[in-house]
Amino acid sequence: MAFPTQDQVKAILEKVVKLSKADECTAVMAGSTDGNIRFALNNVSTSGIVNDTELAVTVAYGKRVGSATINAFDDASLARVVKRAEELAMLAPENPEFVPAVAKQAYRASPTFDAATAAITPDLRADVAAKSIAACKAEKLIAAGFLSDTSNFSATANSNGNYGYQTATRANYTCTVRTTDGRGSGWVGKDVQDVTQLNADTEVRVAMRKAAASAEARALEPGKYTVILEPAAAAGLVSFMIRFFDARQADEGRSFLSKKGGGNKLGEQVYDPRVTMIADPWNPEAAVMPWDNTGLARERQALVQDGKIANLNYSRFWAQKTGKTAVGQPGNLLMMGGTKSTADLVRTTERGILVTRTWYIRMVDPQTVLLTGLTRDGTFYIENGEIKYPLKNFRFNESPVIMLNNIDELGRPVRVASDESSLVMMIPPMKLRDFTFTSLSDAV
Numbered sequence: 001m002a003f004p005t006q007d008q009v010k011a012i013l014e015k016v017v018k019l020s021k022a023d024e025c026t027a028v029m030a031g032s033t034d035g036n037i038r039f040a041l042n043n044v045s046t047s048g049i050v051n052d053t054e055l056a057v058t059v060a061y062g063k064r065v066g067s068a069t070i071n072a073f074d075d076a077s078l079a080r081v082v083k084r085a086e087e088l089a090m091l092a093p094e095n096p097e098f099v100p101a102v103a104k105q106a107y108r109a110s111p112t113f114d115a116a117t118a119a120i121t122p123d124l125r126a127d128v129a130a131k132s133i134a135a136c137k138a139e140k141l142i143a144a145g146f147l148s149d150t151s152n153f154s155a156t157a158n159s160n161g162n163y164g165y166q167t168a169t170r171a172n173y174t175c176t177v178r179t180t181d182g183r184g185s186g187w188v189g190k191d192v193q194d195v196t197q198l199n200a201d202t203e204v205r206v207a208m209r210k211a212a213a214s215a216e217a218r219a220l221e222p223g224k225y226t227v228i229l230e231p232a233a234a235a236g237l238v239s240f241m242i243r244f245f246d247a248r249q250a251d252e253g254r255s256f257l258s259k260k261g262g263g264n265k266l267g268e269q270v271y272d273p274r275v276t277m278i279a280d281p282w283n284p285e286a287a288v289m290p291w292d293n294t295g296l297a298r299e300r301q302a303l304v305q306d307g308k309i310a311n312l313n314y315s316r317f318w319a320q321k322t323g324k325t326a327v328g329q330p331g332n333l334l335m336m337g338g339t340k341s342t343a344d345l346v347r348t349t350e351r352g353i354l355v356t357r358t359w360y361i362r363m364v365d366p367q368t369v370l371l372t373g374l375t376r377d378g379t380f381y382i383e384n385g386e387i388k389y390p391l392k393n394f395r396f397n398e399s400p401v402i403m404l405n406n407i408d409e410l411g412r413p414v415r416v417a418s419d420e421s422s423l424v425m426m427i428p429p430m431k432l433r434d435f436t437f438t439s440l441s442d443a444v
Helices: 006-021 075-091 124-136 200-213 231-242 247-251 316-321 343-348
Strands: 024-040 045-059 064-072 141-158 161-180 185-192 223-227 277-279 301-307 332-335 351-365 370-383 384-392 392-396 407-410 414-417 422-429 431-441
Touching: 006 024, 006 045, 006 075, 006 161, 024 124, 045 075, 045 124, 064 075, 124 141, 124 161, 124 200, 124 392, 141 200, 161 200, 185 200, 185 343, 185 351, 185 370, 185 414, 200 370, 223 231, 223 343, 231 332, 231 370, 231 414, 231 422, 247 316, 247 332, 351 431, 370 431
Parallel strands: 223 351, 332 422
Antiparallel strands: 024 045, 024 141, 045 064, 141 161, 161 185, 223 431, 277 301, 277 332, 351 370, 370 384, 370 392, 392 431, 407 431, 414 422
16 A cells, blocks of 8 residues: 655644644544465465554633544544534543643654565465464474564654654564474564564574473472573563563652652662663664654663663653643653573573463563463573473563563573563563572363
């Protein structure tokens, strides 16, 4: 599907803003072409492409706000959607936490677009599935996986003179491989902006090796163990924790970053000094849009620096209430690490457990970010720097805050996608002490 040109999008947004008679008006236009292919039991099951372009209009009369959306862009449709938003605003009660539309922003473009990903065809998707399936069939294994890709644009304009336009791409591949008897399972995931960085024939073999190696899993008594979390396994816990970097939650006593007696832990040592996490929209390996969903410009900022809380996320309302400066909410999370691979960390481990993936993570206690979840798709016992045998999966009860105070070593960060967050993440493999496994799981 061919999207409107940037000039056409800008003209539509400017027309909408001029049509509004409200005190203020914000127009956001976004379009995407989303492709996918799904396979299971060594056969393609579904494949498709979804095209969509939508305009959202938000207006305010004082503190009364109304919003409406439409996917037709002729003059009559534009007038209709503006009128509907204004009608809804007139009917709405005043919002006690209302903040005006953002002032004119200075957006610096980030490298979110790749031409090869935007040009993905059904043939390419079919080739990814075919290579994954063929490799597994040859070794009498069973593949199930999913490739999704998107090419999109986003644009924003308001009555304060703000305007921004940018395009982006992303592709995500996952594959679970099982042995024919269902006793062994392996998994691999690859998240990229540039689809040429995805080689399904190579990636699937990671899952194949783990599936074959995990078939004769042994039970190990639950307890506290040294673990090596692969980046995808660590991402599930870290991304859950990052939800609580909201300043309001911390100030109101609803977060692990709340201080007893009031206030938050900004500037305090919360983690091991080796922990540094930043948000950077312009990072070439994990670029994201240079504004958030309110239109506020993002900045490069540290959330954790050398284990200390460096910044919290302030909504525009909470920043106004507390006298702080709000910046755009982060769209990525980059955790610093070392240079070693997961395999390198295994070679330096006398005894421990390698975890491929964490799954079904749920909150137990928000005050400590105590989480519970399961390992899956390849859990292995390490002895004297070697993988000795596969293990039955575990349920764990662990806080990522405690986890990041029990670091032995951090490896080289890689780009991952987390099931728990929409953030683009760069996360290192982690070698950790005293990780708490509470029970066994029969699932593979």
